[in-house]
Structures are given as C-alpha cells and as structure tokens.
Amino acid sequence: MSPSILVAQNLSKVVPSAEGDLTILHALSLSLAQGDSLAIVGASGSGKSTLLGLLAGLDRPSAGNVILAGNDLGPLDEDARARVRAEHVGFVFQSFQLLDSLSALENVMLPLELHGRRDAREHARGLLERVGLGKRLSHTPRQLSGGEQQRVAIARAFAAQPAVLFADEPTGNLDSHTGERISDLLFELNKERGTTLVLVTHDERLAHRCQRHIRLDAGRLVAPLEP
C-alpha cells in the first residue's frame, strides 16, 4: 500500500453559538493513499463542508490534526498552509468560483501564473480543449452555461497538477444530465492524473463512483470508512 497522502486524526470542530459551544465535528479520523477517491455524504448541516475545509487546510480544527502530503497542518499558520495548498491542492466548488472579470482561459491560467509557469497559456489552452471548451477560450463566465463554467473550474483545478483534489458538491448547481457529464469528466481526469479525490456530495450516484465513502450525521461518522 502506498503511503498516505492525507491523514486526519481525531479531528473536531467546535464553534461558539448563542446556546453555548456547538460541536459540528466529533473526533473524526481517516487516511487516504495517493490515487484514492473518497466521498463524504450526509444531510445538509451534517458537517461535510466543515470536514472538507479542515482537510484542505482552509480552516483550523479545534482538536486533532491533519497531515497533507507529509505536512502536519497543525502548527502551520494561515500563510504556511497557503503554501501547502499551492503546492499540493486543487479545488472544485459548487458555485464554480470563477473570476467574472477573467475569460475562461485566463481563469485556468491563474494557478499556473501563480506558480510562475511560462507556458501557462499553452497549458491552460490544452486543458480547456481536454474539457471540451477549446472554442470558448475567450468567453467570460457570464457567457458560459453552468456546466461549462464547472468544466472551466475543473480545468483550473487540475492545471497545477495537485496531489489532492477537493470537490465541494461539484454537481450541486447542475441538472442531472449535465451533472453526469461533469462527474464523468472529473473521474476521467482523476484517473488520468492519479490525483487523490475528496468529494463532498449528497448525490448518492456520484458518491458511489468513489472507491471509499463516509457518511456524516450531526458531525459524527456513521458509516465506516471502507478501504
């Protein structure tokens, strides 16, 4: 078995609320190897997105720790975590999170430019062609349909060749047909590039395409993590 790329140990998240402290994640542990795919499922408010944010280093746990690509995120400050993200992580969001003022091509170029890649344009163009948008390079997000926007977001997510891709309800804003095609694309690329995929969804069909699943209920793991 290959070494773990993502490890969570006793991860908890507690937030203050009007009625006292509210625990939204209870001592959760998991471990993923390179190339694994994990689906996190559960009802709204079960703590899925919170877990995703903690695993990706976007937020800090109240207890426990996350080791991402060999980096223990616990002692790292936000800027240091940002460097880890830059190095190893890609994202796909439910609301696409494309920059309105940039064209499709420019959106995909962004992470490459942040890495200082000189071939950003060519590489981004290649990726957009790969996701079937070779003819929509200069369109801005507003000129693209939801499915097309998510393709751009997927191309952007894979652009910097991340070790781990986090996807937060990637098909949540799309109709079922388009959602199907988007998930096809996501898994194809994931397979091609050997990326580890962590997927939050409440779409059971999408979840079943992953090798492993966990189900959250009120912040607790209710279905075991099957290898």
Next chain:
Amino acid sequence: MTRLPFSHLCSLAVRQLLRDLRASELRVLFFALLVAVAASTAIGYFGARLNGAMQLRASEFLGADLVLQGSEPARAEQVDAGTGLGLRHARVVEFSSVVATDAGIQLSAIKAVDAAYPLRGEIRSASAPYADETPGGGPAPGEAWVEPRLLAALGLSIGDTIDVGMKSLRMSRVLTYEPDRANNFYSLTPRVLINLDDLEATGVVQPGSRVTYRDLWRGDSERLGQYRQSVEKDLAANQRLRDTRDGNRQVGGALAKAERYLNMASLVAVLLAGVAVALSASRYAARRLDASALLRCLGLSRRQALTLYCLQLAMLGLVAALAGAMLGWLAQLGLFRLLHGLMPSVVPPGGLAPALAGIGTGLVALAGFALPPLAALGRVPPLRVLRRDLLPVPPSSWMVYGAALFALGLIMWRLSLDLLLTFALLGGGLVAALVLGGLLLLGLRSLRRMLAGAPLAWRLGLGQLLRHPLAAAGQALAFGLILFAMALVALLRAELLDNWQDQLPADAPNHFALNILPADRDPFMQRLHEISAHSAPLFPVLPGRLTAINDEPVRQLVTKESTGDRAVQRDLSLTWAGELPQGNAIVEGNWWQATPTQEDLPGVSVEAELAASLKLKLGDQLTFDIGGQQRQARVSSVRTVHWDSFQPNFYMIFQPGTLQGLPTTYLTSFYLAAGNDQAVVNLSRAFPAVTILQVDALLAQLRSILAQVTVAVEYVLLFVLAAGLAVLFAGLQATLDERIRQGALLRALGAGRPLLVKARRIEFGLLGAASGLLAALGCELVTLVLYRYAFDLPWSPHPWLLILPLAGALLVAGAGVYGTRRALNASPLAVLRDG
C-alpha cells in the same frame, strides 16, 4: 510557489489589471482619480501661471521683480552679487530738487535712470501734453522727460530748456506713465526723468542730501531668492528689499484672495474626487472578496494577496495620475488660449511643480481613500470559498477614517498652507458631519414608524433607505458633500466678485490732487465741484515722523522689516478729522466727540496693523516730529482701514484743533470721466502748485487683473462640477449590485417597471433632499469660518441655500434613476440565476 518573487507578483498584477479593466468599478475609480489629478493639476497650473502673470503685472508697479532701496548707493558687492547670478540690473536715483528756468522755479521729483530702466513694464511718453502716448524708451543724456504739470506750472513747452542744479537739460518729451509710480504718490511733486549719466553734472547729489537709491533686479524666482538670501543678512540700516508683495496693496489683496479661492476650489474638487475614489475603491474591494479568497485557496499568502491588489491599484493610480496631469495641463492650456485677449502677453509656463503636485495629490487621495477598503482583501478568510457568508474582519474604523482624514489633511495643508485653517475646517467638517449624520439617522429611524400605512412605491423606496439606515446616512452625507461643495464654491465666487466690484466701483476716484495750499483750498474745491461730481473730502496733510512711544525712542522698539519699522523710517502723512473717514472702522477705543481740553493730551487714532506692529495700546503717549517741532498725542482709538479702496488713507488721524500752527497742505481724490483731459490741464494751469495725479492706468491694471481672476474663478467652478458628478455616479455605482438583484426579484414577482421607477424616484428624491438639507446647514457653518478667517468678508445668512434640498432631490433623483437604469433593464432570470 513558496517564494513568489516580487517581480513575478508585479507582472501578475499587470496582467490581472489589464484583464480587470473590463470591470466597471475600476473604470469609475480610474475616472475619479483622473478628475482629481486633472482638477488639481489644472487649477495648480492655472493658479501658478496666473499668479506668475499677476506677479509680472505687480512687478510693473515696482518696475522690477526685486528692488534694493536705500538712502546711500548699494555697495559694490551687493551689486556684484546680483550681476554674478545673471540677474538683470537697472539703477534709479531719486531726489527732490528745484527746477529753474528764466520764468521761475518749481520743486520737482527728479528721477535719474539708466538705459536698462524699467525692468518690468514700460515708460510711456508723448510729444506734447495730452498727445498720443508712445511706450518705451527713456531720456537720452542731455534730455529731460517731464510731466505735463511741470510745463503748466512754469508755462513752458517741449523743446525748452530747464536747469537741474548745474546742468541744463532740454525737455524732449512729456512723461505720461512710469510703471513704478504707484509707490509713492502722496509725496509727489512734478516728475522730471533724466539720464543717470547726467546726474553727476547736476551737482545736486552731495553727501548728506536726501536721496533714494534703487537697484532694480529682474530674473527667475530661484535666482532672485538666492540674491535675496545673499544680500539680506548684510543690509545696511538705511537699506531694504522690496518685492511685488509690498509693491502695491490693492493688487496684493486681490491676488491673495484669488489664490486662496483657487486653492479652496481645488481642494473641494480633490475632496469630491477623493470621495469618488473611496466609493469606487470600496466597491472594487467588495467585488474582489471572492477572488481574493480563491487566490488564498490557490496558495497565495495574505501578504501576497494584499500586495497583488495594492500593486494593481498603484499601477492604475499611476497611469490615472499621469493621464490626469496631462489632461490638467491641456485643460489649463486651453483656458489660457480662451483668455488670450485678457491675459498679459507673457504668461510664465508654470514649470513642472503643479503637475507633480497634482500627481501627488491624486496618489495621496488614492492611498488615503482606497487603501482602507483594500486592506480587507488581505484579511478575507480562504474558507469563504466554501461559505460565502464569511466576511473579512473589518478594519478598525480608526484606521479607515484615520487614513482618509490624514490624506485629506495633507492635501488641505498643501493647498492652503495654513495649519490653523486646515484644522479648523477639517475639525469643523468632521464635527458637522457627525452631528448632521446622527440627526439624519434619527430622522430615518423615526420614518420607519410612519411607513406602515404608506403606498407600496413609498414602502419600497423608503424601505430601501431604511434597510441600511447607516449606509443611507452615509450616502446622504456623501451626496450632501457634493452639494455642499458646489454651493460653497458658487457662494464664494459671488461674494468675492461683489466684494471686488465694491472695491472698484465705476466711479472710483481716478485722480488725486496733492499739495493744495491753504490759500488755494476753497477756490480749488469750487473749481473741482464744477468739473467733477464725485470727490472725496479734503484732508489736511502734514509730513511728520513718529519718534517716541511713552517717551522711549521708537528705533529701539520696532523689529526690522515690520510695518512699524517701515512706518518709523520715513515721514508719515498725518492728518486730522472730526468725522471718521469712509472705509474706516473703529476696533478699539472711541472716536472723539469734542475738541480736546487744555489739560489732557490730544487724541490720535492709529491704524490697526501699525498699532499691532508697534504694540500700541489705548492711552499710549506718542511723540511726533513735525517740521522740527515736537508734538505729543495719546492713542484714543485703533482703526481698520480699507487699503484696497482708492480713497486717501492715513495711518495716524489726529483730533481736530491739535496740529494748528503747523505748515499744512491739503489732499483729495476725485473721479473724472474719460475725455475730460482738458479740464485737468486747465485745473492744473489755474493751480500750478497743486499736483494732480492720474491713476487711470493703475485702475485699469487692477480692473484687468480682477477680470482675469473672475474668469479663473468661473472656470474652476466647472471643474468642481465635474468632480461632483464623478462622485454622484461613483456613489450610485456602489449600490448598483444590490439594486440590480432587488429589481430583478421584484420584477420576477410581477412588479411593473413604472412601480420600480417610482420607488426609485422616491428613494433618491428623499436621499437628495436630505443631502441638500445637510449641505445647506454645512455651507452656513463653513462660510462662517471661512469668511471670517480666510477671506476677510462680512458674513450674513444665505436664505437661498434652502433651495438646496429641492435641487438635491431633483439632481439626485434624476441622476439616480439614470445611473441605476441597468437595474431596471437587467433580465430578472439572468440576475437571479447568478445569485
């Protein structure tokens, strides 16, 4: 990417900026900066060049840029210092002497000049009395140019010979104008202009004679400054430097007011543009919260994300500032071209300073107004990509307002260079804004209760305001600021112009009659009344010198180069009067009611500025030397004097019946319409001893200066208007996103376009009316301060300011409905789908 090099961040910023230019808020920001810099630059150039041109005019009154004056010739090293710096130089020697002919003698003011005189302006002369004038030239050796009244007094004509001391000179031309005449028109006997080469031959100037030596200098201000520095420290007791500032009080006063006005107007334009910058920058920042969060997700550190956005804004700012400076430069060029006929032929170019100052102003405004909202972009949590409700920790309001206030203060200080005034305005403005904003907030809150039973359009319109009362109050303050600024500039313009008009009415005296002997007094006034309807009262004049204050010699009491110093170095024109002369106002003590009693000293009324400089108090005992006799008087009142009126004005006015028995002449001024030259000639023939001075030329110069300033003032108003509109649209832009969403929602729910337009009209109309009310109140408050301390104008309430609420309602409602029409036209589906 652990170490993203700065150069890489820069190139990324350039690319991002170019791509971002599609965003409307960036264009508004660019435009606001452009206006700020263009207005500041144009006004700066205009002010500097106009000032330069007016200084040139003013230097004509001096005949030079700088004059070294003394009762002994300037020392060789003082002259060498100037010539060594490459300054142009001319020499003038003035003294009084008797001009003799076979027909008689006449005391005259002789002025010996070299070929370089004058360095500024031109002599004008004619071939015969009252013949056409020709500018330029000067008397050749052996010649004398004389004023017509010398010819009248001695019954001579051009071509005759006069003797000045031991030298015979042929009168070759009639002298009609010398540029530096205005300096001393009270002490004038007929002028005789001779060549400096003839001076020695006259033998009149001997050691001990009362002579004024003037070394005239002309050059650029930098070298003049160097020259001033090098000679200033070693000035002899009899010497002093004079420049255009003390060349002429009338022009100086108008200039100073005009400059203050231009600066204030430019400040208003910059302030407005600053508000536009702040509004568009905060929209820029708000719309980039998601992008910033995404960049952080993609691995940019806080500092890098912030740097990236700061770099983008800095680049935008620099480009806008350069373009603005260029635009401002072009604008003032256009204005000077427009004003071609009004302007003097030579207008100094103004240098780079105004452009640099304009760019600096723009960048300071950008930093002060845009950095605080931008700082939020560095603090946005990356988790926002998952949870849109997460907002950056708001910066402390101290930082936001502190930065803006600091920037504003810096700009104000640069423009007014008056710390006290800056603090007064800034502090007063802040307090007024807080108080008025608070009142507005209370008003808005109380409106909520009345809203329940109102029609839908009202509830929608008002509801929009009430949903965020704080934001609505802020907007009303911002719009109020625009209206306030425009009203203030318009108000000041009108009052300044009125003030200047009053200063120079069409029948301002254009002739002065001096040296009227007591015997000639009544017949002269009788003749004068026959030819002129407008004459000032007759003032007795005695030359006298202040020698002691409370028995201490004044020499020890005054500081060098002060008004007091100048006053005690020469004879003052003393007078007495039973009534307070026109244009004078008592500020301390009382004007006398009766003649003095025998036992007490007679009273004297002292001009306020001189009294302050000499530190005189009521009751101080002054000793004067009048024609060799000592006279004492007690300070009984202190007066302010309208120096910029063309009336005879006096530093010292004695109680009537106190200067009897001393040799006195009389002085008056009168107005004579153009074309009455012959009447003046006849008057001067009938009273040969009387000196009649025509000041038409001086008046005309002053009028043309005021006309220039007036046009400048109106032009500046246009800039303020442009800046105001920029703010208005930036302010509307700032609320556009929310309006588009709300409009779409309402239309999706079935609201018709007319209802939305009506609601919007109500909303903006109310906002505008509130702004107008704030502006009217603010305007009254600020003018109260400004008039008193900056412009020296009398203040009274301005009821017409109450139009402002109405004007505000119309303007803001019109602009508001127009500016947010996109919110009405956007497709509801597209808007709502975007979320």
